[in-house]
Amino acid sequence: MPETADAGLITISEGRAETAVLASPAVDGPFAGPAPAPARAGRRQRRQWGWYRLISPVAVIALWQLLSSAGLIPADKLPPPTTVWHTAVSLVTTSSPAYGTLPGAMLVSLQRMAIGFAVGGTIAVLLALVAGLSRLGENAVDPLLQIVRMLPLFGLIPVFIVWFGIGELPKIILIALGAAIPLYLNTFAGIRSVDAKLAEVGRVQRLTRAETIRHIVLPGALPQALTGLRQSLGVAWLALVVAEQVNANAGLGFMISQATQFLRNDVILVALAVYAVLGLITDALVRLLERRALAWRRGILG
């Protein structure tokens, strides 16, 4: 009776599927388990290894302190970590006539960064949408952006000074430009690389153009756009550092150029460390955003 044999097979396979599904809420069954479990394990592993990752930086600082105390590193060239720390504390707690306060300088720099990044980022995303969503837009926008992309960013500083003076404007434009290019390129490429097979699903399901953009194009472009966001944050911080050392009268860059004149390497090191920490914080924020917005990828990334 081949027919019953066939039916038997069906029952086996369907029965298996159903028990697995029913079991999933109670037990971590084969269907419910795989997705969250590796992610949890990964995080636990990262936390466990977190302490080990601190060993090499701490060792370098300890060695630096040791060599300084032994007099092997001249303090006027590279002050010891303890001195840098004390300088940092005093810059936070007291205002010096030469440098102002560290939080004050940080605030000025952060503000420049925020304005520049917001302006550049907004323009980049808008241009990427225009170029990505229509051939006409691409032909209008992309050639220009490709040319601007090839211009040496910091080579523009003298021109910006002639055009916009030495105030806040040239600095913000430099940061905005630096932030805009990687974000534009990646968002545009992200929109264009959306799977054509998924776009067909949109046509089969009779989605309107607006619905296709909302449900298929934008979510599909998001992973690469977020990669672009991280790149553009890196460029923007760099642009901030360079811009601030040209004719600034406030901010971390101003603090560094003042310290250079007074041969205060400890102050320079403090300002550099603050730049680094701010960069790390913004990068961590984008990574947090990635984890939230790309939660659907956890299934493959584990």
Next chain:
Amino acid sequence: MATRNPGVASLPVPAGPAGPGGPAARVRGLSRAFGGRVVLDGVDLDIAPGEFVAMLGVSGTGKSTLLRALAGLDREVTGELSVPGPVAVAFQEPRLLPWRRVLANVALGLRVPDAGAVAGRALEEVGLTERADAWPLTLSGGEAQRAALARALVREPSLLLLDEPFSALDALTRIAMHRLVLRLWERHRPAVLLVTHDVDEALILADRVLVLASGRIVFSGPVEVPRPRDRDNPGLTALRHRLLTELGVNTEGQ
């Protein structure tokens, strides 16, 4: 019972009956060339309302091209093409949007009041209620294909196009999917065009089997065995050999 649409003529060119609402799909002289290479060469085809048609053909004979034309995905075909009712497609890959949860995928483009509940009922029909909130990338191959079926059926299509939707599944899952598709078809009664390269699959599922070769339909015949069918049913043997011959496969030992 064997042929649900006895009025459908078979050889050599099918000409479906003009039912009360006309055929679910009507194709006349459909042609398509890709850069000089003719893939469809004047295809005529009628699919009656509620008829389950399977289309066989070796690779590159234009099966998928014909299906894509019926789905409205190919605008460069020439000839006549009329599909009066709503069409739905299930592709070889499930093509779920990975960034929308399963329920939202099924409800995609659904324009009815309370689309969520309607989509939920469709998931229930394919046995995926428990996975409604899952991300598609966490589904097994069979689950993903069932979700894709739910997304197609929720639109209440009068023509359901299946483009080798079972070919990537393992043998056991495929058998379960065959049964599921028949169950859903018996309940909803859409006309179905199943594109497949699997002769047995066509014999087990369809009312009528077509063979496409050199851009034309070279064979069309009813499957006159009542369902549920088994591949070893002796009533299917003659038709299987005929189909294999039409497909250019030597049926050794005959």
